[in-house]
Amino acid sequence: MIERKEYLADLISFKDKKLIKVVTGIRRCGKSTLFELYQEYLIENGVEADQIISFNLEDGIFGDGITSTELYNLVKERIVENRMNYVFLDEVQLVENFQKAVDSLFILKNCDVYITGSNAYLLSGELATLLSGRYVEIKMLPLSFKEYVSAFPEDSNIDRLYQSYIHNSSFPYTLELNRPKDIKxxxxxxxxxIVLKDIIFRHRFPDIAMLQSVTRFLxxxxxxxxxxxxxxxxxxxxGRKISVPTVEKYLTSLTECFIFYKVGRYDIKGKQYLKTGDKYYAADIGLRYNVLGTQRADQGHILENIIYLELLRRGYEVYIGKVDATEVDFIAINEYGEEFYQVAYTxxxxxxxxxxxxxxxxEAIKDHNPKYLLTMDYGPVISHNGIKQINALDWLLNKQMTM
Known part of the structure; x- marks a missing residue:
């Protein structure tokens, strides 16, 4: 089991804080395993087993589902008095009006509540209103390249591991599968x-084939x-006529379930967000290969996709940059300021x-913020008038990079 150290550290830092911990991310990215790792941490640090109350709402024991009242009662009857209880509700969005149960548990003084969901609407609408200011979201992704490499301590061929990473997928469970046929x-x-449970079931789209066509396009x-x-x-x-409003609904549903991420554009010189020209990146390149095959793979765009996801993992807010008539692949913003990234395969x-x-x-950006060119070319870090050219795999592995 790969330790998801950064995510685990987030949960530990919020332990016993009066906030609902909400872990979101695409199906099978490791949310349930993260809960298992955190529960092990709690046991190792003095929490008794009866203080941990955990339900996976996808479990077959719930049949066709339960009500929010039934969920609340299931948890309430197991609460240990006079001690802190750690309540874990996995895929809680499957319970209708789940926010009522979550809020009722949250207001109990001896409950520390943790929930997961595979759809962004978990934090939209009534829940966001009901729990405004009372939750923290931990956005989870499949394995980073560094995490993936850690699963192969005997293999020092980083280029081969990168090819395995993008073809065999970054979903954690694929590491347990040895044959390409099994991974497929x-x-x-x-x-x-994802398509049937998280999109069709929720939105009742009548044309599954059209949704799949839009997905393939992205x-x-x-x-x-x-x-x-x-x-x-x-x-x-x-030959497949579709209206713009219908496409918008499909795109919203595909980003809600985290299979794609929508990235807007920002005019760097004009200091304004642009209303047109978004880009979409996939949560996992292996899933892309599985849907499209390997024939139409632009390696530069695939690397760009991997870099984008890594910037998200590192806590950046990410945009596409516009500078006059040129484009900067990524503007990455955090509490320390802005960084600029250009990505090219070679x-x-x-x-x-x-x-x-x-x-x-x-070079068209006239400020002193860090600027990087990431490529698959090997060699030492090079400075082009302050722009650092770095090997992308070294950057992904977070190696010490000096000139």
């Missing part, structure tokens, strides 16, 4: 459960500017034109 079957089932266009009109026009031109060519092209957007 697992990813097929995972994809079907997988095939990671890193490209995409608009609802462009998607609608593409579907219509291929910048090595005969006349240096590729390097010049990739540096141009960063």
């Amino acid at each position: 079957q697992y990813l097929d089932a995972l994809y079907d459960s 997988f095939d266009n990671i890193g490209n500017l995409s608009s609802t009109k462009k998607i609608a026009d593409t579907m219509t031109s291929s 910048v090595i060519d005969a006349d240096g034109a590729t390097l010049e092209r990739e540096l141009r957007p960063l």
